[in-house]
Amino acid sequence: MPSRPQTPRFTDLAALRAQVALWRASGARVVLVPTMGALHRGHLALIAHARTLGERVVASIFVNPTQFGPGEDFARYPRDAAADLALLAQTGTDAAWMPEAATMYPPGFSTRIAVGGLADGLCGPFRPGHFSGVATVVVKLLNQVGPDVAVFGEKDFQQLRVIQQAAADLDHAVVIRGGPTVREADGLALSSRNRYLEPAEREVAPRLHAVLSQVAAEALAGAATAPVIARGLAALEAAGFAVQYLAVCDAGTLAPVARVAGPARVLAAAHLGRTRLIDNVAV
Numbered sequence: 001m002p003s004r005p006q007t008p009r010f011t012d013l014a015a016l017r018a019q020v021a022l023w024r025a026s027g028a029r030v031v032l033v034p035t036m037g038a039l040h041r042g043h044l045a046l047i048a049h050a051r052t053l054g055e056r057v058v059a060s061i062f063v064n065p066t067q068f069g070p071g072e073d074f075a076r077y078p079r080d081a082a083a084d085l086a087l088l089a090q091t092g093t094d095a096a097w098m099p100e101a102a103t104m105y106p107p108g109f110s111t112r113i114a115v116g117g118l119a120d121g122l123c124g125p126f127r128p129g130h131f132s133g134v135a136t137v138v139v140k141l142l143n144q145v146g147p148d149v150a151v152f153g154e155k156d157f158q159q160l161r162v163i164q165q166a167a168a169d170l171d172h173a174v175v176i177r178g179g180p181t182v183r184e185a186d187g188l189a190l191s192s193r194n195r196y197l198e199p200a201e202r203e204v205a206p207r208l209h210a211v212l213s214q215v216a217a218e219a220l221a222g223a224a225t226a227p228v229i230a231r232g233l234a235a236l237e238a239a240g241f242a243v244q245y246l247a248v249c250d251a252g253t254l255a256p257v258a259r260v261a262g263p264a265r266v267l268a269a270a271h272l273g274r275t276r277l278i279d280n281v282a283v
């Protein structure tokens with residue numbers, strides 16, 4: 001059986017731009033899937049989705065230091081370029097953009113995108129500076145690759161909305177699309193951080209999705225959200241989660257809603273031991 005061609009790996013920005021320019025000149029639409037590596041089936045689903053949106057798919061892999069706070073897991077965040085490239089080859093990804101930190105943040109780098117509104121609630125207070133770091137690196141990636149479309153996972157729903165808003169506010173021509181969350185059979189949303197879970201924590205982790213689904217069902221049935229959220233919080237704490245937030249929000253503004261009257265999301269962040277999990281479900 002013929003082996004799959006390797007995904008070309010770019011670490012030089014000029015070379016990447018030259019390649020993208022060639023594709024564009026031939027009329028191809030270019031789709032970017034930004035990642036921090038440690039790729040799993042969730043990323044592969046985003047790449048498969050990207051493939052439906054354009055003729056050329058670029059995946060970026062960069063563990064972005066500016067979106068991690070002090071005491072967060074930047075140092076231990078999983079990094080395995082060889083495994084990532086092997087997975088990208090399976091998907092037929094056309095290019096892997098894998099910049100060095102010095103390419104992204106050379107000496108003298110001093111610009112950051114300030115984000116407000118959508119970034120202020122939910123994860124915002126628990127991760128000061130996080131969404132500013134995300135927006136900064138994503139806008140850089142968009143400017144570097146110059147895609148027609150960029151695809152982000154709905155698993156990080158607040159991130160997706162913040163990026164959509166930043167791209168619109170800064171008049172970026174790119175179209176930002178979300179890709180659905182991929183889950184284990186027991187409901188746990190795939191995440192590169194799931195590998196931090198101890199076996200006993202892994203057993204408990206799917207409760208997060210179960211509780212979010214229950215809250216969503218009750219909110220959809222017309223219940224006032226406050227008591228539903230209170231019951232969900234109690235269920236999560238009883239299962240061993242240290243909950244940062246559990247909220248029912250308008251899917252567009254991310255403002256909390258007292259009763260669901262349009263597209264909404266149930267979102268939560270909680271620690272299980274040392275692992276911070278986030279998840280959300282549509283209402």
Ligand code: PAF
Pocket residue numbers: 034035036062064067134137138152156159
């Ligand atoms: O979701 C991620 O993996 C990261 O936040 C992103 C969008 C690649 C920016 O570093």
